[in-house]
Amino acid sequence: MRLKIWVGLGVLLVLVLMLGTGCVKKEVCPEPGEASMMEKKDQEAMRERSMQEQAAAKRAMQRAENELQVNRIYFDFDKYDLKSESKTVLKGKAGILKKYKGWKMLIEGHCDERGTEEYNLALGERRARAAYEFLVILGVESSRLKIVSFGEERPANPGHSETAWAKNRRDEFKVFK
Numbered sequence: 001m002r003l004k005i006w007v008g009l010g011v012l013l014v015l016v017l018m019l020g021t022g023c024v025k026k027e028v029c030p031e032p033g034e035a036s037m038m039e040k041k042d043q044e045a046m047r048e049r050s051m052q053e054q055a056a057a058k059r060a061m062q063r064a065e066n067e068l069q070v071n072r073i074y075f076d077f078d079k080y081d082l083k084s085e086s087k088t089v090l091k092g093k094a095g096i097l098k099k100y101k102g103w104k105m106l107i108e109g110h111c112d113e114r115g116t117e118e119y120n121l122a123l124g125e126r127r128a129r130a131a132y133e134f135l136v137i138l139g140v141e142s143s144r145l146k147i148v149s150f151g152e153e154r155p156a157n158p159g160h161s162e163t164a165w166a167k168n169r170r171d172e173f174k175v176f177k
Contacts, residue, residue: 064096068105068175073131075169077112080126082134090131093173094138106174107131109149110156112165117151124149131171 071093073086082090097103109124128147136142157164 061100064100065103065175068093068096068103068173072170072172074166075127075171077165077169078115078123080123080130082130086131087134090134091138094135094140097135097140097144102177104144104146104176106176107145107147108172108174109147110154110168110170110172111152112168113152113155113160114165115152120151121149124151127169127171
């Protein structure tokens with residue numbers, strides 16, 4: 001009887017030990033080729049994210065460059081002072097130029113056909129200079145800005161009416177890097 005108790009206790013002890021050690025979590029090692037496949041998938045996913053981020057950044061830069069060049073400012077007849085809507089446009093341009101530090105901008109001054117060629121070249125320069133000075137006041141480095149006057153040489157509208165002339169009294173902006 002004592003032998004049976006001792007054998008039973010021994011078997012019970014062995015079972016307890018087996019159950020205790022059997023619950024220990026084992027680290028599962030991947031098969032030799034399996035780890036590199038997981039790493040490749042992770043690398044592909046990272047590369048895809050990077051490409052998407054680069055494409056988004058490129059689209060944002062293109063939109064910014066387009067905004068700099070498309071938005072013109074206009075002037076009243078024989079004037080070069082900035083209107084409030086022109087200042088708003090220039091503030092937007094200043095924000096973009098501050099964001100993209102490597103960009104430079106050419107400011108082109110234009111006039112309508114009325115007045116002499118010399119007068120219109122001087123007026124176009126004053127119009128370009130007004131935008132230039134406002135951008136500098138807003139914090140754009142003067143070394144990143146250039147001005148040129150085309151006077152009446154490059155009309156936006158070739159017509160000979162007040163509507164056409166109003167479109168020709170303008171500043172245009174070109175980005176260069």
